[in-house]
Amino acid sequence: MGRTLTFKIFRYNPTKENDQPRIDTYEIEETKRLNVFTALNILRETQAPDLMFDFVCRAGICGSCSMMINGRPTLACRTLTSDLPDTIELYPLPFFKLLGDLSVDTGVWFHEMAEKVESWIHTQKEFDPTAEEERMDNATANKIYEAERCIECGCCLAGCATIQIYPDFLGATGLNRIGRFLIDPRDERGDQEWFELVSTDEGVFGCIGMMACDDVCPKDLPLLEVFSFIRRKLSGIALAKDK
Amino acid sequence: MKVITTDVLVIGAGLAGERAAIASAEKDLDVIILSLVPPRRSHSAAAQGGMQASLGNSVKGKGDNPTIHWLDTVKGSDWGADQEVARIFADNAPISMREMAHFGVPWNRVEGGPRDVYIKGKKTTIVEDEAKEGLITARDFGGTAKWRTCYTADGTGHTVLYTMDNLVVQHGITVHDRMEAIRLIHKDGKCVGAVVRSLRDGEILAYMSKATVIATGGYGRIYGESTNAVINEGTGSWLALQTGVVPLANMEAVQFHPTGIVPTDILVTEGCRGDGGLLLDVDEYRFMPDYEPDKQELASRDVVSRRMKEHMLKGKGVQSPYGEHLWLDLRHLGEEHLTTKLREVYDICMYFIGVNPIKELIPVRPTQHYSMGGIRVNKDGHAYNMEGLFALGEVACWDMHGFNRLGGNSLAETVVAGMVVGEKIADYASKTKLLADVSLAENTVQIEKDKIANMLNNTNGENVYKLRDEISDLLIKNVHIFRTGEGLEKAVDGLRGIVKRTENVQVKTDAPGMNPELSQAIRIEGMAKQALLIAEGALRRTESRGAHTREDYPARDDANWLNRTLARWPESQENPVFTYEPVGVLDLPPGNRGYGGGQQIDMKESVEEYNTNVDSGQRAEGRIDPSEETGKRLPKEAWKEVK
Amino acid sequence: MPLNTELYPEAESRHGRSSEAYRKAKKAIRNEWISGLTGAFLALFICGHLVIESSILFGKDVYQTIAHFMEHTVPMAQPLIFIITFVFFVHFVWASRKIPGKLHERKRMMELGLKLKKSKKQWNQDPKSDIKLRNHFETSLWIWQVRTGMIVLATGAFHLFLVMWNIFTDMGVKGQEIGLTAEVATNRVESGLWILYAILMLAVVAHMAIGVYRLIVKWLADTWFVRNYAKAFFYLLFWFYVILGAAAVIGLAGPWEGALS
Numbered sequence A: 001m002g003r004t005l006t007f008k009i010f011r012y013n014p015t016k017e018n019d020q021p022r023i024d025t026y027e028i029e030e031t032k033r034l035n036v037f038t039a040l041n042i043l044r045e046t047q048a049p050d051l052m053f054d055f056v057c058r059a060g061i062c063g064s065c066s067m068m069i070n071g072r073p074t075l076a077c078r079t080l081t082s083d084l085p086d087t088i089e090l091y092p093l094p095f096f097k098l099l100g101d102l103s104v105d106t107g108v109w110f111h112e113m114a115e116k117v118e119s120w121i122h123t124q125k126e127f128d129p130t131a132e133e134e135r136m137d138n139a140t141a142n143k144i145y146e147a148e149r150c151i152e153c154g155c156c157l158a159g160c161a162t163i164q165i166y167p168d169f170l171g172a173t174g175l176n177r178i179g180r181f182l183i184d185p186r187d188e189r190g191d192q193e194w195f196e197l198v199s200t201d202e203g204v205f206g207c208i209g210m211m212a213c214d215d216v217c218p219k220d221l222p223l224l225e226v227f228s229f230i231r232r233k234l235s236g237i238a239l240a241k242d243k
Numbered sequence B: 001m002k003v004i005t006t007d008v009l010v011i012g013a014g015l016a017g018e019r020a021a022i023a024s025a026e027k028d029l030d031v032i033i034l035s036l037v038p039p040r041r042s043h044s045a046a047a048q049g050g051m052q053a054s055l056g057n058s059v060k061g062k063g064d065n066p067t068i069h070w071l072d073t074v075k076g077s078d079w080g081a082d083q084e085v086a087r088i089f090a091d092n093a094p095i096s097m098r099e100m101a102h103f104g105v106p107w108n109r110v111e112g113g114p115r116d117v118y119i120k121g122k123k124t125t126i127v128e129d130e131a132k133e134g135l136i137t138a139r140d141f142g143g144t145a146k147w148r149t150c151y152t153a154d155g156t157g158h159t160v161l162y163t164m165d166n167l168v169v170q171h172g173i174t175v176h177d178r179m180e181a182i183r184l185i186h187k188d189g190k191c192v193g194a195v196v197r198s199l200r201d202g203e204i205l206a207y208m209s210k211a212t213v214i215a216t217g218g219y220g221r222i223y224g225e226s227t228n229a230v231i232n233e234g235t236g237s238w239l240a241l242q243t244g245v246v247p248l249a250n251m252e253a254v255q256f257h258p259t260g261i262v263p264t265d266i267l268v269t270e271g272c273r274g275d276g277g278l279l280l281d282v283d284e285y286r287f288m289p290d291y292e293p294d295k296q297e298l299a300s301r302d303v304v305s306r307r308m309k310e311h312m313l314k315g316k317g318v319q320s321p322y323g324e325h326l327w328l329d330l331r332h333l334g335e336e337h338l339t340t341k342l343r344e345v346y347d348i349c350m351y352f353i354g355v356n357p358i359k360e361l362i363p364v365r366p367t368q369h370y371s372m373g374g375i376r377v378n379k380d381g382h383a384y385n386m387e388g389l390f391a392l393g394e395v396a397c398w399d400m401h402g403f404n405r406l407g408g409n410s411l412a413e414t415v416v417a418g419m420v421v422g423e424k425i426a427d428y429a430s431k432t433k434l435l436a437d438v439s440l441a442e443n444t445v446q447i448e449k450d451k452i453a454n455m456l457n458n459t460n461g462e463n464v465y466k467l468r469d470e471i472s473d474l475l476i477k478n479v480h481i482f483r484t485g486e487g488l489e490k491a492v493d494g495l496r497g498i499v500k501r502t503e504n505v506q507v508k509t510d511a512p513g514m515n516p517e518l519s520q521a522i523r524i525e526g527m528a529k530q531a532l533l534i535a536e537g538a539l540r541r542t543e544s545r546g547a548h549t550r551e552d553y554p555a556r557d558d559a560n561w562l563n564r565t566l567a568r569w570p571e572s573q574e575n576p577v578f579t580y581e582p583v584g585v586l587d588l589p590p591g592n593r594g595y596g597g598g599q600q601i602d603m604k605e606s607v608e609e610y611n612t613n614v615d616s617g618q619r620a621e622g623r624i625d626p627s628e629e630t631g632k633r634l635p636k637e638a639w640k641e642v643k
Numbered sequence C: 001m002p003l004n005t006e007l008y009p010e011a012e013s014r015h016g017r018s019s020e021a022y023r024k025a026k027k028a029i030r031n032e033w034i035s036g037l038t039g040a041f042l043a044l045f046i047c048g049h050l051v052i053e054s055s056i057l058f059g060k061d062v063y064q065t066i067a068h069f070m071e072h073t074v075p076m077a078q079p080l081i082f083i084i085t086f087v088f089f090v091h092f093v094w095a096s097r098k099i100p101g102k103l104h105e106r107k108r109m110m111e112l113g114l115k116l117k118k119s120k121k122q123w124n125q126d127p128k129s130d131i132k133l134r135n136h137f138e139t140s141l142w143i144w145q146v147r148t149g150m151i152v153l154a155t156g157a158f159h160l161f162l163v164m165w166n167i168f169t170d171m172g173v174k175g176q177e178i179g180l181t182a183e184v185a186t187n188r189v190e191s192g193l194w195i196l197y198a199i200l201m202l203a204v205v206a207h208m209a210i211g212v213y214r215l216i217v218k219w220l221a222d223t224w225f226v227r228n229y230a231k232a233f234f235y236l237l238f239w240f241y242v243i244l245g246a247a248a249v250i251g252l253a254g255p256w257e258g259a260l261s
C-alpha cells in the first residue's frame, strides 16, 4: 500500500466551445481496496469538479461504467487499483458517441440494436390473466437466462475491431440478443425470419472471429458459443429442403 | 425555451415507470419516459432476489393464495400498511408474474422430483410435484409463510427490467434518457408537466402533459452508506415535496437490509438466506435461532437487522478496519449452487472484496436499503392535493409496506402498481385536456434558471459534497436501526442548519454540458429537506413499529400511532408541517406478528370505529377520491379461513 | 396485445423462400461456407503436402518413389494441381471479402474516418494507448492472417505456376521422366528459390493454423471442441508444421538431404 497513483484521463467536453481533447494527469494516494469508482469520485470531489463519468449501481450489474482502463474495455466500478500499475490511463469507450470525458452514449446504440433485432417475444397469443402460465423446461429457462445476462456495457463492441470498421455490424451483444430469442420457445418467429435477420454481413457473418468480445465481456457470457450455435442453426435452415 | 408536449409524461424508467407507460401506450396515448440513465441501467436492474406472488407451484408453496400473501404483507408492515392496497397487490401479483412470463421473463421453473435444499440450517430433501413441472417456481424469503418468491437465478430485477424495456421498444414509446426532472409545473392544484434539465448538454426545457407520473425509485443515497445506486438521490420525491402541497408519507420508515457487504455496502440478496445461508458471529456461532427460534434467519428484515445489531452490541461482532460486522455463511450450499443460482453474489464477493463464498465467510452488516415512505398517493396512485400527478414504485407511498416491507414485495409492487395504477393513469389522461400554458412553463423554467445562475455566480458559498457528507453523517449516526430521542434531536438540529446552508451553495466550475457538480448542487436542497423529514418524523413518532425502532419507546403503540405520518413543506416556509392520517380500512385487527418480540399497546377504539374515520381523515389531508369507494377491494375477514 | 411487429415486410412468410431478403441471406451464408470450406480443404491439402514434401529428408530416392507413385502409378497429381489451383483462387476471392479492402468497406472506413475528423462529438482513441487493445492476441492473429494470405497469394501463385509448367513441359534436367522428379524439385530449390519456399512455408503454416483455429471457434465453440482446445490445437498445428516445413525446405535446398536415411 501507500502507492501514489497517477491517473491519466482523457478530457474533452464537446459542449464547450474550443475545447480540445487532451490528457490530464492527476495524482491520488492509494488506499486499501480502492477501486476506480471511488478513485474517480475522489478526483471529482477534490481535483476536477467538472470530470464527467457514469456510474449507477457501482456493483458491476448495470453496465454504466465501462471505459478503457489501460487499454482494455472493462467495468470501472469493479476494477481494483491494486490490480493495476502505478499509472492508470482512462479513456472513454471508442465506437460510441462521446458525451464528455469518460462518458459515452451507449443508450441510443442499444436502443437501436433492440429495434433492429426486434428484441421482444413475437407471439400471436394474447395474454390471458386467468390462465396458468405456459410451461417451460427449467433447463431452457436457464439457457435463456445465460444469454439474458448481458448488461449492455458495450465492452464487447469496444473490443471488436470489426465493428469499428463496419459500424452496421450488430456486434457480439446484438448476436447474443438474437441467440436469446432464437432459443426461446415462446418466440414464434419462424426459421425463415431468423434466417433473414441474422444470415447477413450485419449479422453473424459480420463476425470474423476476433474473439476479443469473449475475452473482455465482464459477465463472461459464452458469446462464441452463441455465434457457433447461430451459425450451425442457420446452416441447418439453409440446407433444409425447400418447401 | 423548448416545450415538448405529450399525453403522459413518465418520470423514471425503472420497472414501475415503464410498466405504467406501457399501460398508457396500449390505450394509444402519447407517452414520453424520462430517465437519468438509459432505462436498463435503472436501479430495478440491480434487484437480485425475486418477486413475491402466491402462485403456489413449488411444493413448499403448496396451498398458497393471495390471502396468505396479504396476511404476510400486513404482518410484515407491522400493521402500518393500507390493508386494501396490500390486498390489491396480493390479488394481482400472480397475474403480473404470469404476464411477465408471457412477455419473456425466463423465470426459473419447477423441476419435478426430489432435490436437496437447506431449511433452517439443515439439509433436507423435498419432492417437487411432477404435475407442476415447468411452472414458475419460488424460493424462500423472510417473513413469509410459504415459499413464494419467483426468481431468475439472482438476476430477477435484471431480467424483468430487460423484458419490460423490450416491450417499451416494441410499443415504440419515446424514451428521453439522461434527462432530469427538476421541478413540476403546476397551478391551482393541477400538475401540467415538469421542468427538465438535460444531462447531455445542460439545456433546460419544459415538458407539458395531461398526466405526470413520478416513478423515480428510492432515495437511499441520502444515507450515503446504502445498497442503492448512486443515482438514487431522492430527486423524484423532492419534485412532490417542492410543490408545497403534496405530502411525503412515513419518511421515518427506512429499511435496513441485513446483508450489505463490508466495506462496499453492496447488497447480497435475501435469497442467500432464503436458499439456506446462515448468519454467524465472531465465534462463528449461529445466533439467530436464539433470538427467533421459529423464523430464525428468515424473520422479516427489520427484525433480523435489529437482532444483528443487538448481537453486535453484546460484543459478538467481528472487528475490522471498516467497522463492526457479522458473517454470512454460504459455504455449505456448494459450488454448483453458488455459481448458478447465486452467481451475482459470487461475482460481487470475488470482485469487490476478494472473498470466495465457496470457501470463505462473507462480512455483512445491516445497511440502508429501502424507503417504505414516499409520495403519498391514493389507491389509484393519484397524489394527494395535486390533480394530474401520479406516483408509483418505490418513490410512492401507495402503502402496501407500512413500516416494513417484505423482501421480494417491492419489485413485485413495481409491476403490479404499473399494471393497476397504469390503467388509472391512462383513464385519467384519456379524459383530460392538455393545458399548454406556455407562460406558466416559462415562469417555472425561469425559477430553475435563476437558481442555477445563483449557484454558478456564488463566490463564497458552501461546498456541495461537504454538505452531502454532513447529511449522511447525521443520518448514519442518529437515524439508524435503533433510534433515541436524544440522537434524533441532534439530527433534527443539525439538518435544520444544513437545510439553511443549502440555499448558499457554490458551484466551482461553470463548464457547460452535464456539469456533474451542478447536478449535485441542484439535488442537494431536496436531499437535505428529505433527511430532515426522516429525522423529524422519527423524533415525533414515539413508538416502535416495523423498521422504526425507538429505544426510549420500545412498544408498538396502536392506541396513539396506528396512523401514517404526512409531511409537507409549504413554499417559502422554514419548517415542514407534520400531520397524521388513518392507515386505511382495517380488516385484520392489529396483533402479534409472530416474530420479533416486543410489546404492544392496544387500540383505544374498536376496528369498526377506526374504520368509520378513515375516509374523512384521509380526505382532510387532501386525498383525491379514488375511482372506487374505500375498502371495496378488501374482502371482509377472508383471513379467518387461513389456519 | 395485438401489435404490428413486422419491421421486415419481406419477411412475411407468403413471400417464402423466393423473397429478396431470403435470397440475400442465402447468399451470405453461401459465401461464408465457400470461404470456410475452401480454407479447410486447402488446410487439409497443405497438411498432407508438407508431410510428403518432407520425405526428402529420407533421401531423394524415397521422395522420388513417392512422387513417381503419385504421378504415374496413381495418376492423381496432375488433376490435383488443377483442383488445388482452382480452390486456391476461389478461396482467395471469397475469403478476401472480409478484408476491409473491398470497395464498399473501404468507403465506410473513409466515411468513419471523415466523420471522426469533422465531428467533435466522435473521437478516436489516442494511438498510444490503443496499442494494448490491438495487442489482443486473436485480433492480431486476424491481421496476420490477412497479411500471410497476401503473401501466400503471391508466392503460392508463383509456386503453382511453376508446378503446372512442369507438368506440361519436360524441364529436361535429366530428360527421362516427364513431370516432377526429385531432381527437378531439389534443383529448383537449390537454385535459390528456397528463399521463396521458406517465405511461402512460414506464411502458409501461419495462415493455415490461424484459419483452422478460427474455423473451429466459429463453428464448433458450443460443442466439446471449445475455444481452449482450439487454441491448443492451433499451437500444435503451427509448431509441428513450422518445424516440419523448415526441415523440408532445408532438405530440398540441399545441405542435409537424406538426413534421416
Ligand SMILES: Cc1cc2nc3c(=O)[nH]c(=O)nc-3n(C[C@H](O)[C@H](O)[C@H](O)COP(=O)(O)OP(=O)(O)OC[C@H]3O[C@@H](n4cnc5c(N)ncnc54)[C@H](O)[C@@H]3O)c2cc1C
Pocket (backbone or CB within 6 Å): B011, B012, B013, B014, B015, B016, B017, B034, B035, B036, B037, B039, B042, B043, B044, B045, B046, B047, B048, B049, B050, B051, B052, B156, B157, B179, B180, B181, B182, B215, B216, B217, B218, B227, B228, B229, B231, B235, B236, B267, B269, B369, B370, B392, B393, B394, B395, B407, B408, B409, B410, B411, B412, B414
Ligand atoms: C441492491 C438492491 C436489491 C434489491 N433486490 C430486491 C429484490 O430482490 N426483490 C424486491 O422485491 N425488491 C428488491 N429491491 C428493491 C427494488 O429493486 C426497488 O424498490 C425497485 O426496483 C424500485 O423500482 P422503481 O421502478 O420504483 O425505481 P428504479 O428502478 O430505481 O427507477 C428509477 C428511475 O427513475 C429515474 N429517475 C430518477 N430520478 C429522476 C429524475 N429526477 N428525472 C428523471 N428520471 C429520474 C431513474 O433514471 C430510473 O430510471 C432491491 C433494491 C436494491 C437497492
Ligand code: HEM
Pocket (backbone or CB within 6 Å): A208, C035, C036, C037, C038, C039, C040, C041, C042, C043, C044, C046, C088, C089, C091, C092, C095, C096, C098, C099, C145, C146, C148, C149, C150, C152, C153, C156, C204, C207, C208, C210, C211, C212, C214, C215, C218
Ligand atoms: C490466395 C491466398 C490466400 C488468401 C488471400 C487467403 C485469405 C484468407 C482470409 C482473408 C481469410 C479470412 C476469411 C474469414 O475470416 O472469413 C482466410 C481464411 C482461411 N484461409 Fe486463407 N487465404 C489464402 C490461402 C489459403 C491457403 C493456401 C490455405 C490453406 C492452408 C488457407 C486456409 C484458410 C483457412 C482454413 C481459413 C479459415 C476460413 C474461415 O475462417 O472461414 N488459405 N484466408
Ligand code: HEM
Pocket (backbone or CB within 6 Å): C042, C046, C049, C050, C053, C070, C077, C078, C080, C081, C084, C088, C152, C156, C159, C160, C162, C163, C166, C180, C184, C185, C188, C197, C200, C201, C202, C204, C205, C245, C248, C249, C252
Ligand atoms: C509450405 C510451403 C510449400 C512448400 C515447401 C512446397 C513445396 C513443394 C515442392 C518442392 C513441390 C514439388 C514440385 C516443385 O517444386 O515444382 C511442390 C508441389 C506442389 N505444390 Fe507445393 N509447396 C508449398 C506450398 C504449397 C501451396 C500453398 C500450394 C497451393 C495451395 C501448393 C501446391 C502444390 C502443388 C499442387 C504441387 C504439385 C504436387 C504434385 O505434383 O504432386 N504448395 N510443392
Ligand code: SF4
Pocket (backbone or CB within 6 Å): A149, A150, A151, A152, A153, A154, A155, A156, A157, A172, A173, A176, A213, A216, A217, A218, A219, A220, A221, A223
Ligand atoms: S455481451 Fe458482455 S461485453 Fe457485450 S454488452 Fe453484454 S455484457 Fe457487455
Ligand code: F3S
Pocket (backbone or CB within 6 Å): A159, A160, A161, A162, A163, A171, A172, A206, A207, A208, A209, A210, A211, A212, A213, A214
Ligand atoms: S470481437 Fe468481433 S469479430 Fe466476432 S468474435 Fe467478437 S464479434
Ligand code: FES
Pocket (backbone or CB within 6 Å): A054, A055, A056, A057, A058, A059, A060, A061, A062, A063, A064, A065, A066, A075, A076, A077, A078
Ligand atoms: S456502475 Fe453499474 S456496472 Fe459499474
